[in-house]
Amino acid sequence: xxxxxxxxxxxxxxxxxxxxxxxxxxxxxPADDAPAAQSAAGGGDNEKPGRPVTIGFSAPAADHGWIAAxxxxxxxxxxxxxxxxxxxxxxxxDINQQISAVxxxxxxxxxxxxxxxxxxxxxxxxxxxxxxxxxxVVNLDRxxxxxxxxxxxxxxxxxxxxxxAGHYVGRRLKEKGVAKPxxxxxxGIATLPLTQERSKGFADALKTHGFSxxxxxxxxxxxxTGNQVAANLLQAHKKIDALWNHDDDQGVGVLAAIKxxxxxxxxxxxxAGSANAMREIKAGGLLEATVTYSPSMAASAxxxxxxxxxxxxxxxxxxxxxxxxxxxxxxxxxxxxxxxxLPIGFES
Amino acid sequence: MITDSRPAAPAxxxxxxxxxxxxxxxxxxxxxxxxxxxxxxxxxxxANLVGVLALASTIGVITVGMTFVxxxxxxxxxxxxxxxxxxxxxTTLATQSYGPxxxxxxxxxxxxxxxxxxxxxxxxxxxxxxxxxxxxxxxARGLAQRMSDRRTQLVRxxxxxxxxxxxGRILGLPPVVFVFAAVAAAGWVLLNRTxxxxxxxxxxxxxxxxxxxxxDVRRHTLLLYALSGLCCGIAAIxxxxxxxxxxxxxxDLYELDAIAAxxxxxxxxxxxxxxxVGSILGVLVFTLITNLFILNGLQTSxxxxxxxxxxxxxxxxxxxxxxxxx
Numbered sequence: 001x002x003x004x005x006x007x008x009x010x011x012x013x014x015x016x017x018x019x020x021x022x023x024x025x026x027x028x029x030p031a032d033d034a035p036a037a038q039s040a041a042g043g044g045d046n047e048k049p050g051r052p053v054t055i056g057f058s059a060p061a062a063d064h065g066w067i068a069a070x071x072x073x074x075x076x077x078x079x080x081x082x083x084x085x086x087x088x089x090x091x092x093x094d095i096n097q098q099i100s101a102v103x104x105x106x107x108x109x110x111x112x113x114x115x116x117x118x119x120x121x122x123x124x125x126x127x128x129x130x131x132x133x134x135x136x137v138v139n140l141d142r143x144x145x146x147x148x149x150x151x152x153x154x155x156x157x158x159x160x161x162x163x164x165a166g167h168y169v170g171r172r173l174k175e176k177g178v179a180k181p182x183x184x185x186x187x188g189i190a191t192l193p194l195t196q197e198r199s200k201g202f203a204d205a206l207k208t209h210g211f212s213x214x215x216x217x218x219x220x221x222x223x224x225t226g227n228q229v230a231a232n233l234l235q236a237h238k239k240i241d242a243l244w245n246h247d248d249d250q251g252v253g254v255l256a257a258i259k260x261x262x263x264x265x266x267x268x269x270x271x272a273g274s275a276n277a278m279r280e281i282k283a284g285g286l287l288e289a290t291v292t293y294s295p296s297m298a299a300s301a302x303x304x305x306x307x308x309x310x311x312x313x314x315x316x317x318x319x320x321x322x323x324x325x326x327x328x329x330x331x332x333x334x335x336x337x338x339x340x341x342l343p344i345g346f347e348s
Numbered sequence: 349m350i351t352d353s354r355p356a357a358p359a360x361x362x363x364x365x366x367x368x369x370x371x372x373x374x375x376x377x378x379x380x381x382x383x384x385x386x387x388x389x390x391x392x393x394x395a396n397l398v399g400v401l402a403l404a405s406t407i408g409v410i411t412v413g414m415t416f417v418x419x420x421x422x423x424x425x426x427x428x429x430x431x432x433x434x435x436x437x438x439t440t441l442a443t444q445s446y447g448p449x450x451x452x453x454x455x456x457x458x459x460x461x462x463x464x465x466x467x468x469x470x471x472x473x474x475x476x477x478x479x480x481x482x483x484x485x486x487x488a489r490g491l492a493q494r495m496s497d498r499r500t501q502l503v504r505x506x507x508x509x510x511x512x513x514x515x516g517r518i519l520g521l522p523p524v525v526f527v528f529a530a531v532a533a534a535g536w537v538l539l540n541r542t543x544x545x546x547x548x549x550x551x552x553x554x555x556x557x558x559x560x561x562x563x564d565v566r567r568h569t570l571l572l573y574a575l576s577g578l579c580c581g582i583a584a585i586x587x588x589x590x591x592x593x594x595x596x597x598x599x600d601l602y603e604l605d606a607i608a609a610x611x612x613x614x615x616x617x618x619x620x621x622x623x624x625v626g627s628i629l630g631v632l633v634f635t636l637i638t639n640l641f642i643l644n645g646l647q648t649s650x651x652x653x654x655x656x657x658x659x660x661x662x663x664x665x666x667x668x669x670x671x672x673x674x
Binding site: 190 | 387389390393395396399402403493497498499500502511514515522587590591592593595597598599600638639642643644645647648649
C-alpha cells in the first residue's frame with residue numbers, strides 16, 4: 001500500500017467524512033451542507049436516486065472479523081440506494097474461483113465492480129479485462145499493481161496507523177513527563193509488508209517526540225499468539241510505559257496476558273478498531289485507544305462505485321468525476337470519542 | 349552432553365533412557381544458564397518461571413496424549429484442531445449459558461468424542477493413522493470455523509471462573525500449572541505402572557505379537573486415540589483460561605510442536621519405545637527457548653531456526669543411543 005500523498009490524505013478525509021456520515025445515520029445527508037457552487041459543479045444531490053445501476057462485488061471469504069465486516073458493510077450500503085442492484089458473488093479464498101467469479105460478473109455486464117482481491121497481483125489480469133470491457137473497477141484495499149486495472153482505489157493506510165499510534169503514545173508520555181520511556185510493540189505477522197509499514201510509521205512518529213521503540217516482537221494476528229508473545233514480553237521488561245499492539249483481535253490475548261501477569265503500570269494502544277476494543281476503551285482500562293483500519297471502507301467503496309457508474313462526482317469536491325485514489329486516514333479512537341466510533345467497530 | 353557411545357557393550361534400556369533424560373536436563377540447565385547470563389534481572393524471577401510453566405501447560409497436556417499414541421505405534425495430527433474445536437464448542441453462547449462447569453465438561457466431551465472417532469476410523473475402519481487424523485484435522489478446523497462463524501468467542505464475564513484458572517494462585521502458581529502437573533503425573537502412572545501402559549508398549553512394538561499374547565489390539569488403539577482427544581479437551585480448557593476466548597485459530601500447528609517434543613524426548617516415531625518424562629522435558633526445552641528469545645528481543649524466525657536445529661541434534665543423539673542389536 002502506498003504512502004499517502006498529500007492529495008491522498010485530503011481525499012481520504014473527505015471519503016471518511018462521507019463514510020462516517022453514511023454509516024452513522026441516513027438523515028445526515030452530506031450534500032445538504034455543500035455550498036451551492038460545488039453542488040452545481042458536482043451535478044446535484046448525490047443521495048437522490050440517479051440512473052439505475054448494477055454493482056458487482058467480490059471479496060475473499062471471511063477468515064476473521066475484519067473481512068466479514070467488509071462484505072456486510074458493502075451489502076448494507078448498497079441496500080440504502082433504490083437505484084443500486086447489488087450482485088455479490090460467493091466469497092472465496094481460492095484465487096481461481098475469484099477470477100471466474102469476476103469473469104461471470106463481467107459477462108453479466110454489471111455497471112461497476114467493487115473488488116477486494118485475495119491477491120492484487122494475481123487478480124490484476126481479470127480486473128484489467130473488466131476495465132477493457134468498459135466496466136469501471138473500484139479496487140478495495142489490496143491494490144492492483146497495474147493502474148489500467150482500476151478506475152479508483154480506496155483503502156486503508158498502514159503507515160498512517162503506525163503514525164496515529166505513535167503520536168498518541170508520544171503525546172501521552174509527554175503529558176506524563178516520562179523521561180526515558182520503555183515503549184513496547186507487538187506486531188502482527190512480521191513478514192507482511194503491511195506490518196513493516198505499520199512499524200515504520202510508529203517509529204517515525206515516535207521520533208518526532210524524541211522517543212524510540214524499546215522492544216518489538218511479532219505475533220500472528222491470532223488471540224493465542226498475542227497471548228503467548230505478551231506473556232513473555234512482559235517478563236522481558238519489568239516496567240513498561242506504553243504498549244502498541246497492531247491488531248485488536250490478537251489484542252484480546254494480549255489483554256488477558258497483562259491481566260494474568262497483574263501488570264497495571266502502563267497504557268496500551270490497539271489497532272484496527274474492533275467493537276470489543278472500543279468497549280474496553282469505553283470501560284476505561286489499560287487499553288486507552290485504538291487506531292482504525294476500518295472495514296467501513298467497503299461501504300465507501302460501494303458509494304464511489306455508484307457515483308462512477310452514474311458518472312457523478314463527489315459533491316464535496318469541485319471535480320465532475322470521482323477521484324482516482326482514496327487513502328483513508330487512520331483515526332484515533334479514545335474514551336472521549338468512542339461513542340461515535342462504536343457503530344463502525346467490527347465484531348472480531 | 350552425555351551420550352552413550354560404546355557400541356561394543358550396549359547399556360540396558362533403562363540406563364539408556366536415564367542417559368537421554370540427562371541429556372535433556374543438561375540442555376535445560378544450559379538454557380537456564382544462557383538466561384541467567386543474558387538477562388540476569390529478568391530470567392530467574394518467579395514471575396518469569398511461573399509464566400514459562402503456564403505457557404507450557406497447553407502444549408504439555410497435548411504432548412502427554414501424543415506420547416501415548418506414538419508409543420502405541422500411531423500418530424495424531426488432529427490435536428491442535430481438536431483443541432480449537434473443543435474451545436469453540438465450549439464457548440458458544442448456548443454452552444456458556446449453562447455456566448463454567450458445563451463449559452469444562454463440554455470441552456472434555458468434545459475432545460474425547462472426536463478422539464473416539466479417530467480411534468474407530470483407525471482401529472475398526474483400518475485407515476492409516478496419518479490419513480485418518482489428517483482428515484480429522486481438516487474437518488475439525490472446518491467445523492470450528494463454521495460454529496464460530498470465524499469469530500473469536502469471548503468467555504462471558506459471568507463465567508470468569510474459567511479465567512480464574514489462569515489468574516488465580518494456589519501456592520503461588522496458577523491452577524493451570526497444577527492441571528498440567530496432574531495430567532503428566534496421571535499419564536506417567538498409567539504408562540509405567542499399569543497393564544494399560546505395558547499393553548501400549550506391546551501394541552506399538554509389535555502389534556501381531558501383542559495380538560497373539562491376547563491383547564485386543566483394536567480396542568487398545570481406540571482407547572489411545574480417545575485418550576489423546578481427552579488431553580486436547582483439557583488443553584482447550586487451559587487455552588480458554590489463558591486467552592479468555594474460544595477460537596478456530598487456537599492450536600495452530602500444535603501437532604508439529606507436540607510431535608517435536610515427543611521426538612526430542614526420546615520416543616521412537618515407529619512406536620514401542622518411549623518416555624513420558626522425556627516428552628515433558630522436551631516441551632519445557634521448547635517453551636524455554638521461546639521465552640529466552642523474546643527476553644532477548646529476538647524475532648520468531650530465529651526461534652524457528654533454533655528449534656529445527658534442536659530437533660535434528662536430538663534425533664542424531666537418539667540414533668547413536670539406539671545403535672544396538674535388538
